[in-house]
Amino acid sequence: MDYKVTMATGTSEYSGTNNYIYVTLVGERGESEKTVLDNPGLDFCRAAVDQYTVRTAASLGQLLLVRLEKQRYFVEDNWFCRYVTVEPPEGGEVLSFPCYRWLVGDVKVELREGRAKRPGEDSLPHLLAHREAELQDRQRTYRWHMWASGIPKCIDAKSEADLPPDVRFDNEKRSDFEGSLHYALLELSLKKLAIKFGKSWSDLDDFKRIFWKLRSPIAEYTMEHWREDWFFGYQFLNGSNPRMIKQIQELPPNFHVSGHMVQAFLKPHTTLEKELKAGNVYLVDYAIMDGIPRNIIRNQQQHIAAPLCLLYEHPEHNLIPIAIQLEQKPRKHTPIFLPNDPPLAWLLAKIWVRHAEFQIFQVLSHLLRTHLVVEVFCVATMRHLPAVHPLFKLLTPHLRYTLEINCRGRTQLISADGIFKRVVSTGGEGLLVLAQREYKVLTYRSLQPPWDFEDRGVTKLRRYFYRDHSLMLWDTIQNYVTGMIALYYPNDSDVMEDAEVQAWIKDVTEEGFADVPHFGLSSELRSKKELVTLLSVIIFTSTAQHAATNNGQFDWCAWVPNTPCTMRSPPPEDKDSVTMGLIMDTLPDISQSCVEMAITWHLGRAQPDAIPLGQYVEEYFTEPRAKELIHTFQKDLKIIEEKILEDNQGVELPYLYLCPTHIENSITI
Numbered sequence: 001m002d003y004k005v006t007m008a009t010g011t012s013e014y015s016g017t018n019n020y021i022y023v024t025l026v027g028e029r030g031e032s033e034k035t036v037l038d039n040p041g042l043d044f045c046r047a048a049v050d051q052y053t054v055r056t057a058a059s060l061g062q063l064l065l066v067r068l069e070k071q072r073y074f075v076e077d078n079w080f081c082r083y084v085t086v087e088p089p090e091g092g093e094v095l096s097f098p099c100y101r102w103l104v105g106d107v108k109v110e111l112r113e114g115r116a117k118r119p120g121e122d123s124l125p126h127l128l129a130h131r132e133a134e135l136q137d138r139q140r141t142y143r144w145h146m147w148a149s150g151i152p153k154c155i156d157a158k159s160e161a162d163l164p165p166d167v168r169f170d171n172e173k174r175s176d177f178e179g180s181l182h183y184a185l186l187e188l189s190l191k192k193l194a195i196k197f198g199k200s201w202s203d204l205d206d207f208k209r210i211f212w213k214l215r216s217p218i219a220e221y222t223m224e225h226w227r228e229d230w231f232f233g234y235q236f237l238n239g240s241n242p243r244m245i246k247q248i249q250e251l252p253p254n255f256h257v258s259g260h261m262v263q264a265f266l267k268p269h270t271t272l273e274k275e276l277k278a279g280n281v282y283l284v285d286y287a288i289m290d291g292i293p294r295n296i297i298r299n300q301q302q303h304i305a306a307p308l309c310l311l312y313e314h315p316e317h318n319l320i321p322i323a324i325q326l327e328q329k330p331r332k333h334t335p336i337f338l339p340n341d342p343p344l345a346w347l348l349a350k351i352w353v354r355h356a357e358f359q360i361f362q363v364l365s366h367l368l369r370t371h372l373v374v375e376v377f378c379v380a381t382m383r384h385l386p387a388v389h390p391l392f393k394l395l396t397p398h399l400r401y402t403l404e405i406n407c408r409g410r411t412q413l414i415s416a417d418g419i420f421k422r423v424v425s426t427g428g429e430g431l432l433v434l435a436q437r438e439y440k441v442l443t444y445r446s447l448q449p450p451w452d453f454e455d456r457g458v459t460k461l462r463r464y465f466y467r468d469h470s471l472m473l474w475d476t477i478q479n480y481v482t483g484m485i486a487l488y489y490p491n492d493s494d495v496m497e498d499a500e501v502q503a504w505i506k507d508v509t510e511e512g513f514a515d516v517p518h519f520g521l522s523s524e525l526r527s528k529k530e531l532v533t534l535l536s537v538i539i540f541t542s543t544a545q546h547a548a549t550n551n552g553q554f555d556w557c558a559w560v561p562n563t564p565c566t567m568r569s570p571p572p573e574d575k576d577s578v579t580m581g582l583i584m585d586t587l588p589d590i591s592q593s594c595v596e597m598a599i600t601w602h603l604g605r606a607q608p609d610a611i612p613l614g615q616y617v618e619e620y621f622t623e624p625r626a627k628e629l630i631h632t633f634q635k636d637l638k639i640i641e642e643k644i645l646e647d648n649q650g651v652e653l654p655y656l657y658l659c660p661t662h663i664e665n666s667i668t669i
């Protein structure tokens with residue numbers, strides 16, 4: 001009996017091998033002989049699709065597994081296998097066995113046929129044993145680790161080098177990642193400017209010296225308009241931190257603003273009290289920053305404020321700031337900054353708010369609420385969902401590269417000697433305290449866009465493109481997930497009886513999100529609806545939410561005065577004492593500015609190997625109905641893309657971060 005076997009090698013650099021590759025077909029009636037697959041050094045080249053014949057004395061019956069073995073040929077040479085297909089001698093359906101993993105060393109790997117199956121759908125002892133053995137091996141490989149107390153647990157790896165090969169960057173990705181920051185620093189002539197540690201710029205125009213080659217249309221627009229109040233307000237809606245603004249019906253007791261102070265900035269014939277009741281007044285409150293330890297950079301104390309910023313949705317001027325207080329515990333002479341104050345005083349107050357924005361969006365909105373949240377699901381998925389499980393197939397494309405980028409972040413960005421420690425006011429201890437505070441109040445509900453917008457009272461806020469696009473994407477992702485879950489889980493009882501899924505959610509809640517007092521995610525999944533919501537949160541967070549907070553950071557931070565990474569002088573206490581000299585001595589110095597611009601370009605740029613949302617280059621699902629659902633998802637995303645592009649035609653300041661083609665399918669940067 002002749003079985004036609006096809007082997008597909010990976011397409012990235014160094015995927016091929018010249019080692020010996022063997023195959024054994026395992027069926028319900030027995031196994032084939034272990035068969036060497038020809039020509040070491042000639043077959044299994046990068047991107048190759050090689051065909052072979054495996055002969056057996058009799059039919060193996062239903063094929064259960066394909067066993068691959070790799071053995072050294074002179075030198076060790078790893079191999080990345082995409083998939084194996086087998087055409088039975090009796091004809092009929094060609095069976096696909098997805099692999100998408102590295103074979104490292106002298107190793108043996110057994111592949112299941114591609115149809116997704118819950119554990120209850122397996123009855124053959126051989127397949128049940130394979131399922132259990134795969135998870136046991138994964139749980140030895142993927143272990144939980146507490147990097148720091150009071151934040152989500154992570155993968156047990158001291159650096160990216162300790163990660164399993166299957167979750168590492170491809171070589172091209174690694175080279176690009178490591179080269180791009182070096183390129184940015186060279187383009188900014190940091191070698192020449194770095195000697196000016198602690199030296200202030202002469203004036204605001206001086207920042208243009210680092211703004212000549214690394215640039216973007218929105219960064220240039222920011223440079224021109226950053227002083228304008230409407231632009232300041234716009235960034236709370238559609239900048240890199242669009243999740244802080246809240247509608248208020250009354251002023252906080254610690255915000256000493258009176259109606260007569262802001263009367264001049266409201267529409268005619270109204271009062272602050274009326275506008276509060278009408279729902280036109282909003283607050284951005286940085287209370288979480290109060291008392292955060294301040295970084296010391298090159299023996300110089302940096303400074304932090306915890307502002308309150310009152311915003312008003314003016315019928316003519318859109319969202320504008322009308323009052324700023326830079327302290328959470330105001331003293332008798334704590335100033336309230338107003339738009340009709342001396343221009344430099346009002347400008348510096350807004351700069352202090354934007355400085356708080358840098359800390360919040362980088363550490364909380366970006367790092368904690370996307371990277372670290374998704375890492376919990378990465379680790380739990382690898383520990384509890386075998387490759388044949390429908391949820392593994394659904395989630396794994398949205399978890400690609402996340403473990404490595406998070407390891408790099410811990411060692412290179414937020415470590416004791418990382419970039420944040422060198423240039424950010426909350427670097428070092430402050431960063432950790434800030435994350436711990438957010439973790440204590442983190443809720444599962446806030447990760448669901450419809451509830452988030454409703455709870456913040458921003459469902460009617462005009463020009464809130466982040467909200468509008470997020471809701472479109474949420475609905476589309478949820479429809480896709482609903483279809484997939486209906487395909488594999490006919491009833492709620494199927495969810496409850498899936499032991500692997502229940503072990504997965506228990507690991508998520510009791511290990512990954514341990515000690516979150518208000519998170520609100522149950523350690524048991526009781527219905528299809530609960531499962532659909534959770535999977536939608538994971539996919540939305542790892543795609544759209546990450547894009548919203550990551551992709552625009554260069555646009556809003558490249559012009560450093562608009563979103564400074566640190567402040568070198570304390571907040572002003574006297575409006576009349578604010579001079580341009582004080583502003584320049586407060587803003588980041590020359591070398592800090594260079595690093596801020598370089599790192600935000602490095603992290604915010606489009607990735608050369610990006611896979612857009614909904615594009616699945618690795619075919620984990622092989623069933624026709626599942627492929628149809630993926631195709632429908634892709635069509636729905638295309639409709640969203642067309643609508644966003646149409647809405648942005650001719651717009652002076654476009655919002656394109658949530659175009660599906662601009663959203664990566666996973667957190668890779």
